[in-house]
Each structure stands twice: as structure tokens, then as C-alpha cells.
Amino acid sequence: MKKILITGGAGFIGSHVVRRFVQNYPDYHIFNLDALTYAGNLENIADIENAPNYTFVKGDIVDADFINQLFNEHRFDGVVHLAAESHVDRSITDPLAFVKTNVIGTMNLLNAAKTIWKDNFDGKRFYHISTDEVYGTLGETGLFTETTAYDPNSPYSASKASSDHFVRAYGETYGLPYVISNCSNNYGPNHFPEKLIPLFINNIINHKPLPVYGDGKYTRDWLFVEDHARAIDLVFHQGGNHETYNIGGFNEWQNIDLVKLLCDIMDRKLGRDTGSSRELITYVKDRPGHDLRYAIDATKINRELGWKPSVTFEEGLEKTIDWYLSNGDWLANVTSGEYANYYKKQYS
Ligand code: NAD
Ligand code: DAU
Numbered sequence: 001m002k003k004i005l006i007t008g009g010a011g012f013i014g015s016h017v018v019r020r021f022v023q024n025y026p027d028y029h030i031f032n033l034d035a036l037t038y039a040g041n042l043e044n045i046a047d048i049e050n051a052p053n054y055t056f057v058k059g060d061i062v063d064a065d066f067i068n069q070l071f072n073e074h075r076f077d078g079v080v081h082l083a084a085e086s087h088v089d090r091s092i093t094d095p096l097a098f099v100k101t102n103v104i105g106t107m108n109l110l111n112a113a114k115t116i117w118k119d120n121f122d123g124k125r126f127y128h129i130s131t132d133e134v135y136g137t138l139g140e141t142g143l144f145t146e147t148t149a150y151d152p153n154s155p156y157s158a159s160k161a162s163s164d165h166f167v168r169a170y171g172e173t174y175g176l177p178y179v180i181s182n183c184s185n186n187y188g189p190n191h192f193p194e195k196l197i198p199l200f201i202n203n204i205i206n207h208k209p210l211p212v213y214g215d216g217k218y219t220r221d222w223l224f225v226e227d228h229a230r231a232i233d234l235v236f237h238q239g240g241n242h243e244t245y246n247i248g249g250f251n252e253w254q255n256i257d258l259v260k261l262l263c264d265i266m267d268r269k270l271g272r273d274t275g276s277s278r279e280l281i282t283y284v285k286d287r288p289g290h291d292l293r294y295a296i297d298a299t300k301i302n303r304e305l306g307w308k309p310s311v312t313f314e315e316g317l318e319k320t321i322d323w324y325l326s327n328g329d330w331l332a333n334v335t336s337g338e339y340a341n342y343y344k345k346q347y348s
């Protein structure tokens with residue numbers, strides 16, 4: 001039985017990836033390593049906690065001794081690495097936390113994998129899940145491809161770019177088998193309500209202002225989280241060694257248009273007057289270093305692995321909103337305690 005380590009599997013994307021691997025690969029044993037930071041939540045994966053091929057491990061990837069011990073004990077065959085500090089706004093107020101988890105934490109995993117695999121790399125794979133933000137910003141036109149030069153602008157994207165570079169360096173220097181994918185903005189169930197879509201869903205439910213940064217004309221390319229999880233499965237199993245794949249939705253939206261659409265769907269679902277949620281839109285101070293536009297050219301993964309998005313934006317938003325409306329306890333739990341302090345600091 002193959003032993004696969006998935007890191008960050010209690011977070012937003014990680015929980016969808018862990019569930020997919022546990023359910024689709026009964027011949028794997030899946031270890032889910034997660035520190036359960038503010039973004040990690042065991043409720044996200046409660047439905048699989050008793051699966052016979054699944055083990056949850058609480059631990060911090062920044063702790064090198066712990067990581068080395070874990071790899072020595074279980075001799076993993078593969079690593080799917082998602083654990084990270086993931087929110088750009090938090091990286092602006094606390095950049096060092098991002099260096100610790102995203103750079104040092106990734107280094108610790110690389111070192112442990114290199115050590116236990118050094119005699120035989122056959123059948124082994126280190127998969128680093130990364131972001132399109134490493135490419136910096138686009139102007140009004142163009143798309144990010146796998147050969148676009150790295151040009152990160154935020155502490156978050158600089159930390160992810162750094163970890164991508166270390167993964168490639170371990171491949172070149174030590175022969176570590178790796179694959180990397182860089183994905184655009186995900187949305188869907190279990191998304192922590194600090195990010196645009198879940199934050200605004202929660203605020204609409206509670207009649208709170210919708211804080212749009214700057215003029216709202218920033219553009220993102222949105223992908224439903226289950227489509228990303230399916231791409232990760234494909235890249236892990238069929239992606240080429242030492243290759244990079246860009247993953248995106250071919251689905252660009254200016255923030256303000258997306259927010260208006262969200263308001264209108266929410267009015268319908270909540271039985272409110274059409275246009276009432278739009279009145280909550282409030283333009284606020286811009287994010288420092290705000291990247292104008294991200295857009296992915298996902299031709300390579302389509303051509304080589306046959307992947308393309310399967311969920312339309314309309315379907316995906318409906319599913320997402322329905323999930324939040326029927327998981328009020330989840331929302332209440334994650335927005336209690338520390339969340340209130342974060343919200344006050346960020347938006348007051
Ligand atoms: P998230 O913040 O929802 O989850 C991160 C998870 O990592 C949490 O469960 C947290 O507890 C865990 N974690 C954080 N620090 C840790 C540490 N030191 N040790 C162990 N676990 C730790 O993030 P997400 O949005 O699910 O993103 C997952 C990955 O995908 C990240 O690497 C991110 O950079 C990447 N990514 C995200 C998006 C997106 O739109 N969300 C897009 C492209 C790439
Ligand atoms: O592109 C992939 C990246 O997408 C991932 O690597 C990151 O982990 C993920 O957080 C996401 O980064 P963004 O910064 O694009 O996502 P966020 O949801 O924070 O913001 C989306 C857009 O909405 C961005 O232009 C900023 C804007 N925004 C965001 C918030 C939280 C607002 O206008 N108001 C807000 O309150």
C-alpha cells in the first residue's frame with residue numbers, strides 16, 4: 001500500500017483534495033498533516049475521519065525535527081504539499097509568518113523527502129501546489145503561461161515564488177522528483193471568510209458592508225475548487241517529472257462585476273428585494289501593491305493531461321452560496337473568537 005502525505009488537508013483546497021484521494025484511492029494510505037491554524041478546520045473533513053485508509057496528524061511543517069521523525073516513521077511514497085499561509089492581506093501585516101510556513105516549512109519537507117528517498121527515487125514524487133501570483137501582475141491583455149517570468153509583488157507571492165524555486169533547485173541539484181502547479185483563484189465550499197467570495201457571502205447574510213478595495217476594477221480568474229482538486233489528482237498521477245502546469249478557469253471577472261452578481265444571486269436566494277444587497281457595496285482603501293489582473297493560460301494541462309474546468313461559474317456560485325446558506329454552524333464557528341479581531345483590524 002502506497003503512503004501519501006498531504007499537507008494542509010484541513011484547509012479550503014486541501015480538504016477537497018484529501019477527500020478525493022481517500023475516496024478514489026483505497027489502495028493508498030493518506031496521511032493528512034495540518035497544524036490547524038485559524039484556517040484549518042477538522043469540520044471540513046469530518047465525513048472521512050473514520051475511513052480505513054486515512055490518518056490525521058496534527059503538526060507544524062516549520063518544526064524540522066518533527067517532520068524528519070514523521071518521514072522516518074512512515075517512509076512516504078509521495079507528498080502533495082498544500083499547507084501554507086494563504087491570505088495576501090495577512091502577508092502584508094505579518095510577512096515573517098509567510099516566510100516561516102511557506103519557505104522554511106517547504107524546505108523542511110524537501111529535506112525530509114530527499115533524505116528518505118535518496119537511495120531510490122523510483123516511483124517517488126514531491127508535488128508542490130502553488131499560485132499564479134508568483135508571476136506578478138498582467139496589464140489589460142495577455143495570459144500567464146508556464147514560461148512567464150516570476151515577478152511576485154506581495155509578501156505572500158514572494159514566499160510562494162521562493163518555495164517554487166527551492167522545489168526546482170532540489171530537482172536540479174539532488175535529482176528530487178517533483179512537479180509544480182500554479183493555479184488561479186479558487187472558490188467553493190469551506191473557503192475561509194477572509195477571502196473575497198466567502199467574506200462577501202457572509203456579510204450579505206448579516207447585512208454588513210461589502211468592502212471593495214480601490215475602484216473594484218481588479219481582475220481575477222475564478223475556478224471551482226473541485227475542478228482544482230481534479231487537476232491536482234491528474235498532475236500528481238500523470239504529470240511529467242520536473243514539469244510545471246498552470247491551472248485556471250478561463251473565467252475572468254472584474255471584482256465589482258463579480259460582487260454585483262453575488263449580490264443579485266443572494267437577494268434571490270434570501271428572498272430579499274432585488275438590488276438591496278448592492279446597497280451594501282462600500283469602496284474602501286486599496287490593498288497595498290494590489291495586482292491589477294491575473295489570468296491563466298491552461299492550454300498545457302488541457303493538451304497533455306486532458307483537463308479542463310467542468311463547472312460553469314454560474315453553477316459553481318450557486319453551489320457555493322447554497323453550501324454557505326445550509327452550513328450556518330460552520331460559518332458561525334469560524335467567525336467566532338479571533339476572526340472578530342482580524343476583521344476589526346483589517347476593515348475598521
Ligand atoms: P488555507 O489557508 O485555506 O489552508 C491552509 C492549510 O494549511 C490550513 O489547514 C492550515 O491549518 C494549514 N497550515 C498552515 N500553516 C501550517 C503549518 N505551518 N504546518 C502545517 N499546516 C499548516 O489555504 P488554501 O486556500 O486551501 O490554499 C492551499 C494551497 O493552495 C496553498 O499552498 C496556496 O498557496 C495554494 N493556492 C491557493 C489558491 C486559492 O485560491 N485559495 C489558489 C492557488 C494556489
Ligand atoms: O490567484 C491565486 C490566489 O488567489 C491564491 O494564491 C491566494 O491564496 C488566494 O487568497 C487568492 O488571492 P487574492 O488576493 O486574489 O484573493 P482575495 O480573495 O483576497 O481577493 C480577491 C480580489 O478581491 C482581490 O483583487 C482583492 C479584492 N478584495 C479582497 C478582499 C478580501 C476586495 O476588494 N475586498 C476584500 O475585502
